[in-house]
Amino acid sequence: MHRIEPQTGAAFTLARGQSLRVVDLEGEQVADLVAFSRAEPWERLSSGRSIDYAGRIYLTTGDLLYSNRSRPMFRIIADDVGRHDFLLTPCSPETFQIIYKTTEAHPSCLANLVDHLAPFGIAIDMIPTTFNIFMNVEIDAAGKLSILPARSKAGDAVTLRAEMDLIVGLTACSAEMSNNYKFKPIGYEIF
């Protein structure tokens, strides 16, 4: 099992047919996931395509995660939690300025993805809305978003099977609200 330390990230490749198991080691910790086609890295994960084709915003076991070219990138094959966000972008330096009103430097998922994906030729503008594993976002009838503590307990996991050859970025999320104000590690294994 690989370990992503709190407020850091990782990147790696997956061959079609391989599976990625993402584990919330201590509970209530979000992991932002992004993916790009190895053959043509401008083909990337698309929230809009995935939720449109599913007809639901909360994706879980059996659902496909599509690329912007409407091709399956992942299928979720196991899910202990069933509540993940696919609407919001990875936290970035501007997230902390705009939402948290922070003026000091702050770790962010976007910066961690940029750093780890750079060796694979992925530039910042190629990074789309991420699949935010374990992130618990509710929407009321008026459309207001609430970021609540993740429902995941220690050891809960999500497994995704690669449907094409992929470059993958994954983080242990850096944003206070998403992680119930405590930063924890994320585990992952590839099989």
Place this chain on the structure above:
Amino acid sequence: MHRIEPQTGAAFTLARGQSLRVVDLEGEQVADLVAFSRAEPWERLSSGRSIDYAGRIYLTTGDLLYSNRSRPMFRIIADDVGRHDFLLTPCSPETFQIIYKTTEAHPSCLANLVDHLAPFGIAIDMIPTTFNIFMNVEIDAAGKLSILPARSKAGDAVTLRAEMDLIVGLTACSAEMSNNYKFKPIGYEIF
């Protein structure tokens, strides 16, 4: 007033400070809007940034539409309707195959955007989730999406002020469900 014929599109530039008024000429017709920075066209409209910073999925008068670099692209300065979608991608040939189970060729917003944006150097993989003006998408407590008839009546409009120099794509949407199964034109004016 410019007129976009049913199931077609348009593209044009806006200078910072100019306003775009999008008019539903006959009622219940969706217009997909996308924008790119003229200075660096990989900077483009970001649903994820915009709804995260607003804390709401339904944007209206006063709200900002952000780029993937967290810079304001538009401010909504007038809105007769108050119900627009910012979650779903523009309808594409695959939308009709996957959702509508159509095997024949079908006009689509994505194809119309690609055609009209090509002279501005915008390629298909640069097109993100669009701001779907007048599109009425509701989400129930379980996260299920319902695409309902637009709330816009004939003559209803939305006005957006450009916050940077922009390349803009705009359509009269081609998807049956989004337009209550009748395709109508969209009007727009720039001032």
